[in-house]
Amino acid sequence: MNFDSRDRLWIYLSGTAILVITLWIYFVYFRPEWKDYQSDFRDVVAKRFGPDRAREIPSGIQQVWAKDLNRVDRCVTCHLSAEWKGLENAPEPFKSHPREILTKHPVSKYGCTICHGGQGYATDTATAHATTLEHWEEPLLGKELATSYSVSDRKALMQINCNICHRYDAQTPGADFINDAKQLVKQKGCRACHTINGRGGVIGPDLSYVGDKSTEQYDYSHLLGVKSVFAWHVAHLKNPKSMSPESVMPTFGFDSHQAQSLAMLVMSWKRSDLPITYIPGTALGDRPTPEEIAKEQQMQTGEGAFFAKKTCFICHDVSTLGIESATKIGPDLANAYADVQARFGRTLEDFLASPTGTMAMVLSTQIHLTDAEKQEAIAKLKIAYQKKLEQDAKAAQAKK
Ligand code: HEC
Ligand code: HEC
Ligand code: HEC
Ligand code: HEC
Ligand code: HEC
Numbered sequence: 001m002n003f004d005s006r007d008r009l010w011i012y013l014s015g016t017a018i019l020v021i022t023l024w025i026y027f028v029y030f031r032p033e034w035k036d037y038q039s040d041f042r043d044v045v046a047k048r049f050g051p052d053r054a055r056e057i058p059s060g061i062q063q064v065w066a067k068d069l070n071r072v073d074r075c076v077t078c079h080l081s082a083e084w085k086g087l088e089n090a091p092e093p094f095k096s097h098p099r100e101i102l103t104k105h106p107v108s109k110y111g112c113t114i115c116h117g118g119q120g121y122a123t124d125t126a127t128a129h130a131t132t133l134e135h136w137e138e139p140l141l142g143k144e145l146a147t148s149y150s151v152s153d154r155k156a157l158m159q160i161n162c163n164i165c166h167r168y169d170a171q172t173p174g175a176d177f178i179n180d181a182k183q184l185v186k187q188k189g190c191r192a193c194h195t196i197n198g199r200g201g202v203i204g205p206d207l208s209y210v211g212d213k214s215t216e217q218y219d220y221s222h223l224l225g226v227k228s229v230f231a232w233h234v235a236h237l238k239n240p241k242s243m244s245p246e247s248v249m250p251t252f253g254f255d256s257h258q259a260q261s262l263a264m265l266v267m268s269w270k271r272s273d274l275p276i277t278y279i280p281g282t283a284l285g286d287r288p289t290p291e292e293i294a295k296e297q298q299m300q301t302g303e304g305a306f307f308a309k310k311t312c313f314i315c316h317d318v319s320t321l322g323i324e325s326a327t328k329i330g331p332d333l334a335n336a337y338a339d340v341q342a343r344f345g346r347t348l349e350d351f352l353a354s355p356t357g358t359m360a361m362v363l364s365t366q367i368h369l370t371d372a373e374k375q376e377a378i379a380k381l382k383i384a385y386q387k388k389l390e391q392d393a394k395a396a397q398a399k400k
Contacts, residue, residue, distance in 0.1 A: 033124050034061070037078045041094055048086065061123055066111035068275050073111035073120035075128060083107060101174065115161050117141040149230050151260055153177070160211075163268035167197075168281035180258065181265035188252055189327020192314040193366075196269075197286035201314065203361045204249060211270035219243070233263035248358040250329055292326075299323055306380050307333070310367055320387035321380070330358065337385035348378055 038059055046054035063074045081087045082097040090096070105115070113120040118140040122128040129140040139145050141161065143154035151157060159175040166172040171179045185191070191200035194207045213229070220227040222243050223235055235242055237259040240249035254262065276282055299308035304321030307313050315329040323333075331339065340351045352374045355363055363369060369377065 034077045037093060038080065041080050044087070044090060044094055064107055064111045066109060066114065068109065068278065069111065069114055071111045071113060071120055073113050074123050075112040075116075075118065075120065076107075077123050078125070078128075079112070082112075113138065115158055117158070117161060148226060149228070149260075150256075156260075157264065160264045160268045163265065164211075164270055164272050165274065165279050166281075167268065168279070168286055177257075177261040177264050178268065181261035184254075184258060184262060185265070187327075189314065189325075189329055192327050192329050193249070199286065199288070201366050203358075203366050207266060207269060209269055209271050211267045229267065230263050233266060234259045237262050248361050295324075304380070304384075306376055310369065310373070310377075312367070315362075318381075318384050320384045320391065333381055334384045334388045336381050348381060349374075352377060 038057070042054045042057055045057060057080065061074060062076045062080065063072050064076055065072050076082060078093040079097075081090070081094050083102065084096050085099075087094055087096040101115075111120065112118070117130075117138045118128055119130050119138060120128075122130075129142065129144070130138060131140060131144045141157035146152075146154040146157055149157070156177050159178045162172060162175045163178045166175065166178075170182065185196070190196065190207075193201045193203035194205065195202065196207050198208065215229050218229060218232045220232065222245075223232055225231065232243060234256075236244065237252075237254055238256075239251050240247040241251070272279065296308065296313075299305070299313060299322065302308075302322045304313075304318045304323035307316065307318050307321065307323045312318075312333070313323045313325050315325055315327060317323060317325050317328060317332040318334055319332050320334045337348055340346060340348045344351060344356070351359075352363075352369070
């Protein structure tokens with residue numbers, strides 16, 4: 001074989017071209033995304049703080065090992081300046097992190113995903129934020145998920161994670177949705193039917209660890225739109241029968257904010273395997289307040305003691321016998337003697353012997369009444385009704 005010098009040159013040139021193209025493809029397609037962020041970050045820092053500071057920036061994959069929490073988070077590979085001052089108005093991922101929250105939860109001990117969710121081991125945005133694929137175990141609780149759940153505050157969903165640790169706080173500064181939901185649980189008396197943190201009724205399921213239920217355990221056949229546990233809870237809280245047609249859970253009339261807040265709260269009720277030092281208030285637990293205890297004791301000794309002892313007071317006032325319910329889930333029983341007749345066309349005796357609706361659930365699952373106790377209830381409700389009539393008559397007199 002014999003090449004002349006023109007052929008040699010041609011072969012040499014095309015070989016070089018192929019090499020250049022290959023390198024270029026490698027550079028564009030296979031150069032990790034984070035390398036670009038790290039070099040952009042150096043530029044940002046050089047401009048603002050000078051080249052010396054920029055040279056101190058580490059390169060390569062960065063990570064935080066939160067040992068006690070058993071997590072390795074590489075988010076800091078791109079979010080390099082989480083603990084820097086002076087980049088508050090820089091673009092993401094270079095912005096300084098809001099300071100106060102990290103003062104209370106230092107990055108070295110907490111990492112990032114314990115609050116934000118996301119895939120800690122990943123080093124590309126799509127996987128780290130877990131937004132490209134449906135049903136990631138731990139999506140970033142950030143703006144994309146908030147949009148798909150129609151939650152107007154794009155940072156709110158993170159509060160689910162705050163409350164895995166802060167579940168025993170009455171209120172947690174910075175977790176407004178969760179705080180609103182905790183108020184509602186008290187006001188509306190969810191514990192009348194549900195056990196929460198070991199305390200409450202048994203008419204509905206125990207909610208203490210309901211956040212551990214998986215997506216597959218919910219029936220989405222009645223749910224319109226996005227099928228997610230969050231959406232199921234929101235729809236169910238707004239109108240329980242729309243998701244569970246046989247449910248005796250009342251429709252409380254929650255607006256969207258209230259239903260979303262409660263959905264976040266119930267989803268935060270998970271078993272946690274975190275060390276106890278990461279769970280504030282564990283020693284205090286979740287106990288009734290002194291006011292609640294005093295009120296109950298007072299009712300135990302009055303004229304309506306029967307309704308306090310048998311715990312009817314959780315859902316019912318018996319206003320003329322001094323029984324006051326915090327929740328008022330059922331009607332005032334001062335009227336029951338006549339009201340049952342008017343509403344159901346049955347006597348009170350008959351109703352208590354074979355109750356319907358919520359009271360069927362109450363008397364079969366939560367409160368057991370012997371025949372003698374049913375007689376006592378009827379006798380007491382007659383007295384309560386008698387008093388009611390007298391009060392009404394007096395009031396009518398006073399008006400004249
Ligand atoms: C490969 C680089 C990269 C990695 C790794 C990365 N991020 Fe980001 N992050 C970005 C960029 C770029 C933005 C701004 C653009 C955007 O919002 O997607 C951003 C924005 C964010 C935001 C604000 C936007 C929102 O959705 O609320 C949060 C919060 C966030 N990242 C958290 C994390 C957490 C937590 C991790 C680790 C699990 C992580 N990031 C890992 C590049 C990265
Ligand atoms: C203790 C919980 C907690 C930890 C740990 C935490 N963050 Fe945050 N992060 C927050 C809160 C709360 C905010 C929002 C503050 C606010 O309301 O502006 C926030 C805001 C952000 C934002 C801006 C989001 C936006 O939408 O503007 C980014 C990005 C972010 N964090 C990334 C990180 C990274 C990366 C780490 C780990 C180095 C981390 N965070 C660790 C609680 C935490
Ligand atoms: C891994 C568990 C954990 C997570 C997640 C967590 N915290 Fe905390 N938080 C703690 C612990 C532990 C303390 C320290 C409590 C103490 O000192 O008594 C604390 C302290 C605080 C404090 C100060 C308490 C006080 O009384 O001043 C606030 C406020 C707070 N956290 C808010 C939040 C918010 C908001 C989030 C979510 C963005 C969050 N925390 C996520 C464990 C956690
Ligand atoms: C009168 C009794 C009653 C009251 C009061 C009540 N619930 Fe329920 N709840 C039920 C029953 C029964 C079910 C099971 C049937 C169903 O799914 O609706 C249930 C189901 C639930 C579920 C679904 C549990 C699961 O397995 O996923 C949640 C969450 C829930 N309730 C939250 C609440 C909250 C929050 C409140 C207070 C605002 C409340 N409930 C008040 C009776 C009640
Ligand atoms: C978990 C909540 C709850 C508890 C506890 C409870 N009830 Fe009820 N009760 C209700 C609800 C809700 C209704 C209304 C049912 C309906 O309209 O179908 C009701 C209705 C009644 C009625 C009919 C009242 C009327 O005016 O129509 C009577 C009587 C009654 N309950 C008696 C009792 C007695 C006695 C106890 C205690 C042994 C008790 N209830 C405990 C929730 C409860």
